[in-house]
Amino acid sequence: MILKDSEFGEVVVRKSALAKNIRFSINTSGRLQMSVPNHTSEFLAKRFLNRNRKMIREKLPIKNPAEQRSRDYQKKILAKKAREYLPYRLEYFAKLYGYRYDKVKFSHANTRWGSCTHRKNPNSKQDEITISLNIGLMNVPSVLRDYVIVHELAHINHPDHSKSFWAEVESHDTNYKLHETRLKKFSPGI
Ligand SMILES: [Zn+2]
Numbered sequence: 199m200i201l202k203d204s205e206f207g208e209v210v211v212r213k214s215a216l217a218k219n220i221r222f223s224i225n226t227s228g229r230l231q232m233s234v235p236n237h238t239s240e241f242l243a244k245r246f247l248n249r250n251r252k253m254i255r256e257k258l259p260i261k262n263p264a265e266q267r268s269r270d271y272q273k274k275i276l277a278k279k280a281r282e283y284l285p286y287r288l289e290y291f292a293k294l295y296g297y298r299y300d301k302v303k304f305s306h307a308n309t310r311w312g313s314c315t316h317r318k319n320p321n322s323k324q325d326e327i328t329i330s331l332n333i334g335l336m337n338v339p340s341v342l343r344d345y346v347i348v349h350e351l352a353h354i355n356h357p358d359h360s361k362s363f364w365a366e367v368e369s370h371d372t373n374y375k376l377h378e379t380r381l382k383k384f385s386p387g388i
Contacts, residue, residue, distance in 0.1 A: 201244060206230045207263035211242045211243050220246050222254055226306055226387055227269035228261030230254065255269035259364070273306065273333070280304055280333035286330060288347055295370055303330040308387040311346045313333060314353035326356055342384070345377035 210231040217235045220243070225349045234243055239388040247254075254260070259271065285302050292299060305313075309333045316325040329350050335343045348370040356363035367374045 199240060199243070201240070201247065203230075203247065206247075206254070206260050206268050209247065211238075211240075214240065222250065222258060224258055225258060226308060227273060228258050228259075228266050230258065232291065243305075276333045276336050277304060277306070279336045280331070284335065284347075285332050287344070288351075290333070291344070291347050291351055291370070295348070295351065298324075298328050298355050299327040299354060301326070301327055301328040305330050305332050306334065306386070307332060308385070311381065311386055312350040314350045314357070316354075316357055332386045334384075338384050342377055342381050345371055345374060345381065349374070 199210060199213070203209050206229075208229055210225060210229050211373070212231060214233055215236050217233045219235075220238070221233045223231050230256050232243060232247065233338040234246075246377075281304060284304070288299075288302060299314075301303050311334070313330045315328045315330070317328070319326045331346070331350070335346060349367055352363055352370070354365040355366060364374070371377065
């Protein structure tokens with residue numbers, strides 16, 4: 199549900215079975231987002247928004263509606279670039295180092311550059327492996343992008359950050375420590 203608000207622009211209302219209270223946050227395009235319990239009506243959501251206006255104004259960095267739309271547009275372009283580029287780069291390193299995975303996904307989380315998930319497959323001995331890559335990788339130097347890719351590939355064999363995991367990363371990227379540090383200067387959000 200989207201509320202059009204004269205002060206905050208479009209406000210995204212997300213219903214969740216788990217939410218017990220109404221919570222405010224900012225989404226990746228700079229919109230105000232409300233997480234509300236499943237049964238919350240539009241009327242109630244609006245009333246809650248009105249009651250919290252002052253707190254929201256003071257605490258949350260909401261972008262103006264023009265900037266919200268501009269971020270949506272930037273995100274769309276970035277997602278397109280990511281879809282056109284990242285799967286090929288991932289495949290390249292997977293072939294080079296002999297890794298097998300099943301799916302590639304794209305994310306736009308604010309905190310993680312990538313992830314590697316193993317899911318038990320009842321019909322096969324092999325886990326189903328999904329590599330997820332953040333579209334924000336298109337905004338970092340290519341050497342750091344490659345580092346994230348080999349990092350996630352190494353998680354196929356080591357689903358942790360153990361010594362043997364890092365040894366495997368190092369065998370593909372001898373400068374991985376430097377790359378890990380440099381990556382901290384970037385944020386995956388737009
Ligand atoms: Zn990791």
